[in-house]
Amino acid sequence: MKGFLNFLILWLISKKSMTGAEIAIELEKRKGHKPSPGTIYPVLKDLKDKGLLSVDKNKRYSLTKRGQKQLEAHINTFFETFCDIDEMRSCICKK
Amino acid sequence: MKGFLNFLILWLISKKSMTGAEIAIELEKRKGHKPSPGTIYPVLKDLKDKGLLSVDKNKRYSLTKRGQKQLEAHINTFFETFCDIDEMRSCICKK
DNA sequence: TATCCGATATCGGAAACCCGATATAAGCTA
DNA sequence: TAGCTTATATCGGGTTTCCGATATCGGATA
Incomplete structure (x- = not known):
């Protein structure tokens, strides 16, 4: 999956x-590994430059309308790619 | 996600x-884009070299025991990363 | 056997991804 | 204000991913 x-x-x-720091913490929780600043901030900048994110004065990021649309598109292809995701889940649950 | x-x-x-060709077709169905041979065969070779796949005489690939274990590990981290996947799904279903 | 054709495989390179190191900004305490 | 600390941002580069182009293989057909 690209991006x-x-x-x-x-x-x-x-x-x-x-904020960027909060995102880093959340990613660490999920993936068990904290991304470096050199990973996280360029991504945020890129998404902002594309008009998908906006930043308030406290450096707190939120989705723009375009960002919301883009996300939904991503989610769609995500579930098309993993159309059998429930099957996948049961594969580990029965252990 | 790496790999x-x-x-x-x-x-x-x-x-x-x-077989490799069947995999390419299935990927096209899911992602809407057929991966080139230069994408798919190196991956298969790599997985085979790592002992995760075995090939029969008809070039038909199947999982080894190690491959099965590896897959389960991948699935685990996958669901940890997307712990709120149901929430994500409902996000597109309600549209 | 000779020829064709699709599947398989390899190669070099372009792009994306992510990192560590470093620099800047911004808030807090003294 | 000076100094400390944390968050934010940038930079250069190493690795991975993926591609298109180009062989090679192997079965089918004549």
Whole structure:
């Protein structure tokens, strides 16, 4: 999946507007590994430059309308790619 | 996600042993874009070299025991990363 | 056997991804 | 204000991912 991290970050921000530091912490929780600043900030800048994110004066990022649309498109292809995701889940649950 | 395609291919093969051509077709169905031979065969070779896949005389790939374990590990981290996947789904269903 | 054709495989390179190191900004305490 | 600390941002580069182009293989057909 191209732009995997972009997708994940859009998703996080869609649930709640966040600062870069908060995003890093959340990613660490999920993936067990904290992304370096050199990873996270360029992504945020890129998404902002594309008009998908906006920043308030406290450096708190939130989705723009375009960002919301983009995220939904991502989610769609995500579920098309993993159309059998429930099957996948049961594969680990029965262990 | 690192090795996203690897993961997806392992998953496909775990459901049914497949040839390279069949995998390409299935990926096209899911992602809407057929990967080039230069994408798919190196991945298969890599997975085979790592001992995660085995090939029969008809070039049909299937998971080894190690491959199965590896896949389960991938699935685990996948669901940890997307712990709120149901929420994500409802996000597009309600449209 | 000779020829064709699709599947398989390899190669070099372009782009994306992510990192560590470093620099700047901004708030807090003294 | 000076100094400390944390968050934010940039930079250069190493690795991975993926591609298109180009072989090679192997079965089918004549």
